[in-house]
Amino acid sequence: MSNTSKIIASVRQQGRTVLTEIEAKQVFSEAGISTTATVLASSQTEAVALSEKIGFPVVLKVASPEITHKTDAGGVKVGLKNKAEVRKAYSEIMASVRPKYPKAKIYGVSVQSVARPGIEIIIGVFKDPQFGPVIMFGLGGIFVEVLKDVAFRIIPIVRRDAAEMIKEIKGYAMLNGYRGHEPAHIPSLEDILLKVSDFVEKTPGIKEIDLNPIFAYKDSAVAVDARIVLEDKP
Amino acid sequence: MTLNNIVPSTQDFWRYLFSPVSVAIIGASNTPGSWGNNAMKGVLSAGNKRVYPVNPNSPEILGIKAYHNVTEIPDAIDLAVIVVPEKLVPDVMRQCVGKGVKAAIIITSGFAETGEAGRKLEAEVAEIARQGGIRFIGPNSMGHADTGSQLSTFGQPGTLSKGPVAVLSQSGSTCMKIVRSLGELGVGCSKYVSTGNEASLILEDYIEFLAQDDNTKLIVAYVEGLRDGRRFFRLAKEVTRKKPIVVVKVGGTEESARAVMSHTGALAGSDAVHTAAFRQSGVIRVEDDDELCDVAYALLNSALPRNNRIGILTIGGGQGALTAEICEREGLAVGKLEPATVEKLDKILPPRWPRRNPVDMAGPTAADLGEISNLLWPLIEDKNLDIILLLVPIIMDNTVLTGRMGLKPEQIQAYREKEEHNIMLIRENIEKYEKPVALIWQGRGVNSDPSALTLLRKGKILAFSNTRRTARVISHLFRYRQYLEAIKGEK
CATH class of the missing domain: 3.30.1490.20 (ATP-grasp fold, A domain)
Incomplete structure (x- = not known):
């Protein structure tokens, strides 16, 4: 096990x-x-x-x-x-x-x-009543809360989907670095999306996931907070 | 009562549903304009089926012996068309089960779309049918049609024109509107179904079947809500590799979502998730039924562009600028002409032309317009352009030929022959370079003249009278091509 x-x-x-x-x-x-x-x-x-x-x-x-x-x-x-x-x-x-x-x-x-500050990213998973598990990508903070600037895909995703959903958000330019922030390492973010998708596909009974925030750096990304909720019944 | 409840195989079932040899119209009526009368006339009109009206109160319907009950018909029944009042539907379905009917369609409304009582009644009917091995369309369907077998339960008279498009619609009137609009564009249908409340057969079932249907090259659907989104998603991923699926999905705004709920009782679902699912599975999502028809027409009558850079050939500067802006807003780009193209055009156009894209003919004479194809070749050959938009008439209106150009009838004949020759040359190049060519021209000479449209279609030249519609359609073609390229090599 x-x-x-x-x-x-x-x-x-x-x-x-x-x-x-x-x-x-x-x-x-x-x-x-x-x-x-x-x-x-x-x-x-x-x-x-x-x-x-x-x-x-x-x-x-x-x-x-x-x-x-x-x-x-x-x-x-x-x-x-x-x-x-x-x-x-x-x-x-x-x-x-x-x-x-x-x-x-x-x-x-x-x-x-304490993680060194980076660009705040949020990756989440929820169950859509029609499509089942859906993965979400967005920039953290006000971007997700106020502007709802997020992209969705149905799980499972392939690398192309991961790349597309990152580019799809309106705040994509922020990932290139702004106001002295280092840029975000896109391949690391793609990797996390793929690994989360893969995990949900292989693990029955996952209802919700929140990786919020993830700090993205110029060469890596790290999940600072994480939350997993299981379905009511296994 | 014969016990004949052998559930047909899937393949056979669809044959019974779409190409029945014997049809019972349960609730057939002599009252002109009633559903029972329409259905009867429609099914009879092809004259190639054994049709049995069922009505306990009339000895004959439209001169044909009527039966009290479907079980009394002395023939096996492939398809039952049910048009009785809703309260009678459970009993009628029981009789169909007893008779061993193979497939059914319930036109009757008054089910889940009306509220709780209707929902219960619908569930009862569905359960009777499920236990008896009958799968059915509806209830609350307006009909279904197969142009191959010339079956229509919509009550359409006359011959149904054939074609490659299958139409699925969760609204009956929208189904017919799409079929008619496609017809006006010269696009025929293979099958069309008003899927109704989908108590038995759901949209996903039809798509699975149509994927294997040789007569269907393209599937279009009006969707209010998916019953099994995940199955739709999986199916669409497979199907769109070979056959395009074009969907108009309502429920994106709060009020539209409410309208959907009361219409077919479907859950509209999160619009953003639908958008993602469609995009991820290669489904072309359009905004409305007009756009749906435009895209269907374009998919059948054009090459898919390799990239999104347009070249514009225009009769005047204003239209060129407007078109460039609209195209950019719709996700296309205005290509930069290769130097070689500028040189080639220099030899044909007057020196005042702007020597850039959009290519402005700078005030051509009517005679110059006869030479459009000479300007088109350099644009088609230009490696920086993937799509050519023509804001000039490539087919001349009769009034121009006789009036401004003063041609005599035999000269007009010769002119038309030259046009057709040119159009076919354009087609050769469209196919060779995989570059769509679209004509955007005021109604005159295109939409008002069916022979002109036919000629343009022959030439694989898209013709629209509205720039934004053209840009949107081409943008859809480009994204579909992009999707097909992207999934190459992916499992």
Whole structure:
């Protein structure tokens, strides 16, 4: 049994449909998609130790499959530069999240390395009632939220589809670099699209995927946040 | 009641549906203008089928012995045409099952398109048919036709003209409008189906069948909603490699989506996802039924361009500039003439011509217009041009020949022969260089004169009276070619 099947089986066993960020990143790593280092710390002490191991600065995020809007809940602390800041952030996260989600299962926090900023990309998957799994590509932030500047394809896709959907968005020119930003490495983005498509095709029961954001650099791209939702029934 | 419920094989089923030898018209009527009367007349008109009217209240329909019930007909029935009131349809379907009818079409409306009660009734009919092994068109269909077997349940009188286009439509009136518009363009149909509410046969079934139909070279469809989008997608990917599929899909705006829902009860679905699915599977998506017919005509009457660079030959500067702008907006490019082309044109055109694309003839005389093909050759040979648009008349109107040119009847005859010779030479070059040539000219001499249109079609020259329509059509041809090139070598 592959790592991915084990993770999904265990999520099912726990009666969940939403993978934690850590689980989702493990699944995507196995699918060949690079993600920022993310590990689970189940206590404040462990959070400090893991932060030291990953290297500062780090990000802490509350680890709970039931809390989807982590930032709104006060469950995210970024740019933590030393042990003291990590310790403080851990306490603050727990103090903020607990009253808002009194019944949520909280595993602790995920400790993540901070990715160097790049062009923000979003890649997603959802199920269309008529066409089944559909993959989406867009620029992150206001481009996807306000301008809805995204391109779709039916899964499975081939490299030509991936190349076309990247070129199709109105903000394509942004990928060539702007205001001193380095350009985005298009082949890396194509690779992620193909790997996500391939993963969905091979893995039954996937309902939704969000890789948001992905940071694109001049020679690579890395998924900074990841989310996988399973179908209600396997 | 004979037990004859042997479900026909797929191949046989489609033959029974489109080329039946024996047809029962259940609900046939003597009342002129009624659906039951229309269907009866339409099916009878070819005179090559055994037709049995069923009506419990009349001994005869249109002079033919009528039966109380389909089961009483002393013959095997290939196709049942059902036009009885909706409440009677479940019983009629049961009788069809008992009779061993092979295929059916339900013209009757008042089903899922009307609401919950109708939906239930439709589900009941579908279940009876499914268990009895009958697949059917409709309900709420306006009819289906096969020009090969001369079957039409639309109630059309007379001979159905044959042709290579299959029309599928989730709206009956749109189906007929498309068929008629294609006819006006000189394009005939192989089969056409008003698919109705698709309680049994769905759009995807017809496409699968038409992919294998030798008489169909091109499939066009009016779509409100797909019942099985994924199957459509898979099928379209295969089919468009060999036969183009042109689709007009409504439901892209909020109100149109609502209209669709109440029309055939189909879910319009996300427009952006449909656009993606069509593009990914090589389906040509058009905006409306007029464009659908234009594209169908062009696919059958033109080469597919290798690239998108147009060359424009115009009688005046204004039309040239307008056309250039419209073409660019529709995804085409204005090509840069090769120096050799400029040199060749220098020898023919007056010195005041602008020596660039669009090629402006700078005020030709009526006699100059007889020499258009001399200007066309350099453009067709130019490697920087993939499509040639002519904003000049290449076929002269009779009034010009007799009036401005003062030709006598025998001279006109000779002139026409020269024209035809030229047109055929143009065709040779269109095919050799794979460069579409389109004529954009005011109605005069083209649309108003069927013989001119016939000649242009013979020459594989596209003719339109509207620039934007021309540009859009050519843009579709270009993208389809691009798609076909792109998938070469892909599985």
